[in-house]
Amino acid sequence: MIDHKLLEELKEYIDFHLHLVVYESSFKLSEPILEECHSFEIDDFIKRHQKPSLQELLFQYIDERELNDADVYKKAGMDRRHFSKIRSNPVYKPRKTTVIALALALELDSDCAEEFLNAAGYSLSGSERYDLAIRFFLERGIYDMQSINETLHYLSLKTF
Numbered sequence: 672m673i674d675h676k677l678l679e680e681l682k683e684y685i686d687f688h689l690h691l692v693v694y695e696s697s698f699k700l701s702e703p704i705l706e707e708c709h710s711f712e713i714d715d716f717i718k719r720h721q722k723p724s725l726q727e728l729l730f731q732y733i734d735e736r737e738l739n740d741a742d743v744y745k746k747a748g749m750d751r752r753h754f755s756k757i758r759s760n761p762v763y764k765p766r767k768t769t770v771i772a773l774a775l776a777l778e779l780d781s782d783c784a785e786e787f788l789n790a791a792g793y794s795l796s797g798s799e800r801y802d803l804a805i806r807f808f809l810e811r812g813i814y815d816m817q818s819i820n821e822t823l824h825y826l827s828l829k830t831f
Contacts, residue, residue, distance in 0.1 A: 725770065725790040726761055732777045732787070747776035748816060748831050767793045771805055772831050775816065781809040801828045 723731070733743060744754035749772065756763055765773075770791045774784040788794055795802040804826060808819055820830040 722786075723790060724761060725765075725787070726757065728787050728790050729757065729773065729777075732779065732783070736777065738777070743773065743776050746816065747772040749773075764791060767791070768829065768831065772816075775805075775808070775814050775819065778812075778814045779809065780812070781806060784809050800826065804828060 733740065740754060740758070741751070744751060747754075747769075749769065753765075753769075757765055757769075767788070770788055770793060771784075774787050777787075779787060785795065795806050797803065801823075804823060808814070808822075813819065816831060823830045
């Protein structure tokens with residue numbers, strides 16, 4: 672049997688924590704007006720909180736470091752076509768290992784690498800051995816792919 676009081680408490684809790692407290696007023700707004708208000712709020716929220724895309728960050732880092740595309744994709748162990756796909760298709764989402772390889776090729780510090788991974792929808796987990804190994808390399812400024820791959824292989828982790 673469903674406890675309706677518990678359901679009501681749960682609804683209040685969720686509304687409160689999602690900042691969706693609905694205030695009752697003496698008048699009701701029509702659905703189109705409500706939708707327009709929510710649409711404006713969502714658009715405004717997105718404009719204030721949206722961060723650069725993976726592609727924007729990738730080319731920002733390439734420019735800042737005065738690198739050329741070929742140096743980066745070769746160091747990351749990628750072929751030109753795959754790099755071109757990342758460059759030209761803003762909705763393309765490369766695999767996490769590809770983003771990590773690019774972060775290492777760009778020699779990003781751990782904070783910039785996290786931002787870079789987040790732009791692609793990824794992060795380095797504190798509970799995954801592979802992710803911890805990558806974080807170790809980033810924090811210590813170890814970017815040599817051969818050394819990284821040898822160490823990952825030794826630890827029986829996936830290599831690039």
